[in-house]
Amino acid sequence: MSPSPVTFTTPNLPATYSWEATNEGVAARYGLPIEQVVRFDLNTSPTPPAALAEMLAAGEWETVLSEYPPGDYRRLVEAAAARYGVAPSEVVPGAGADEILDLCTKAFLPFGGRAVIPVPSYAMYRVDTEQHGGVPVLVPRLPADDGFAMDLPAVRAAARDASVVWLCNPNNPTGAEEREGAIETLLAGIATDAAQTGRAPAWVIVDEAYAEFTGRSAIPLRHMHPNLVVVRTVSKAYALAGLRVGFAVATADTINRIALYRPPGSIGTISVTVAERMLREPEAMLANVARVQAERPRMVAALAAAGLRPYPSVTCFVLVDMGSPDRAAEVAEFLMRRGMVPRTFPQRHPAAHCLRLTVRAPHENDRLLEAIADFTAGAA
Template sequence: MSRIPEVEAALRPDLRGRTAYGAPQLDVAVQLNTNESSYPVPGEVIADALDRLRTDLEGLNRYPDREFSSLRAALADYLAMQSGVRLSPAQLWAGNGSNEVLQHLVQAFGGPGRTAIGFTPAYSMHPIIAETLGTRWVDGQRHAESFDLDVDSAAEQVRACDPDLVLLCSPNNPTGTALPFAAIETVLAAAPRAIVVVDEAYAEFARPGTRSALELLGDHHRLVVTRTMSKAFTLAGARLGYLAAHPDLVDALRLVRLPYHLSTPTQAVAEVALRHAPALLATVDAIKAERDRLVEELAAMGLRPVPSDANFVLFGGLADAAETWEALLAAGVLVRDIGIPGHLRVTAGTPEETSRFLEAMGDLVPEHLDHAQRPADRPAAHRHHGGTS
């Protein structure tokens, strides 16, 4: 984005030339690019939310509950049900999406003169949040071909930079793979003074046997586990993210949050959703089935999908990812170009959406496989590599 000279000169030097985070929001038939749920909120949840809001709207002349106490209790109950880990409400914190929760963590434990490390490719908002809040970012590396995180390599990289913050993803975005459970404890040991954050935005979609970092909270007071209601709960538009940590760590976040940061309607909708968790999570198994179908059928086409614990699939083997992205868009299917050469990421949608994507992809293979001839020119008006929602 170009700016007038006066604005450009006034902008912080470290922000000049940056591109804002964002994914294309295009009016196409099949939207599989931002890992939203393709399923609408059930009618029973909508009716309950409307009843709750009718009551709460009468009190909008007053500020919301600053401590969102009933929401924190509801989150603790949900996590006990979902993971088997019983936490106290004092261990829970929430924000307007998990990005705000991550921002609170960096505001409290990062900042000028401090260092954060993550392992690429991973959620691209991690370095954006860190760097825009003045934190030095170290781009840790995964295996170049498989994108796996080697436990010993991760520990060595962490020791080398002695960070204040470590940000991990499990399941990882954009690869979809869950961390080896031993990696979390190994990183905690390798960074004895760091706050270690495990981003579990897609935890509800993990394959059987995948363990949550929530299990480690009792033994590790520097550990934080972040979650969201945007994905499995089908509530991307509600903007509710949360974290679990030691009560003293949670208390530190009060120093940086804005006053009354969670609105009354946000708290109300989230509480209603948690009360209806079984209904909202009823689509998770269907989404996982479509995810596994994507892996199987993309592999049969000669592409290289990564087995996933999330609600999306990263696949490689393309001659030109940007060109394939454009061709899919022309066929009415929107996926995500996340900037990894030869790779695209597709969200697992409804069976009908999955079929539309696979049919469109099948029409492009084998021309778009990595042995295909690349044309000299291609349009790129709508591509964006700024993030991996």
């Protein structure tokens, strides 16, 4: 009998969507103290900047919290613009990249419009598309041996009658980057097709939630391609997921279209203040990136030594082929019983035979690797 799948449904959400289990939910289900629960499923970093503690201790938060944040987020926007090398008019902030994705959907996807998604990819593209009454057009990515790259001709063809193309680069959950020049080639192809048909080109939204781990970005393409929107966040490399701060970067005209849908105060005052400083002082982020880059090969090597098949990754997580969906579910259950939460995928998902594991702090990774070694020893 195959083990019960490790999925959780949150009551009160539509039956079609379920978010990740909470730490409380995992602790209760497996009878564990909550402190034992470690998230290997959320691609966060357990190393918040050292300056954070100092800021939180010194900040006069009472007075800050009794007022709304500034409606234009001017200082935060200026800090982000300086960090990404663009003008402040080319940035709009949101409550995490997730709110930016939602704003882009509102701005660019008409009811019944088509949205192209090279799959597998970040689940929210489909959720946002469906929540807004759009039609997801799923285009399978190339196989692992081709680096899970998007199928460029197929994506271009699907974009001809679409309003939006969702791209994730580097891609979650594969951990791989598109080939050099691929996004530029796609944008050029979409522009050519649009010129030939007289139809407006699809909006191409490139989610770069993990871009700091590679240092590469599509941002410089925005002037040539005003239908490009790049999405950034402080959740991953900056280790500040709880702040909920993200950005869209595009030409000023494109930003104005997105900003039309922005609520005035979705980013809290503490988040605005902390994110502004961390964007201006990127040392902690760079140290975190270096830490992940040092830790990832160690994790990959240990997973391979345990007989698993980790795919190459340029990000803060690794997709690992477990051999079959049943075995992936078994390992997940084994890890969860020890308080470690991997990312699992539903049965019919293209990555159903895989688990996705975040590269966390060395001692946490050790705990994970030990558990996996125990599993494989027990299974042998």
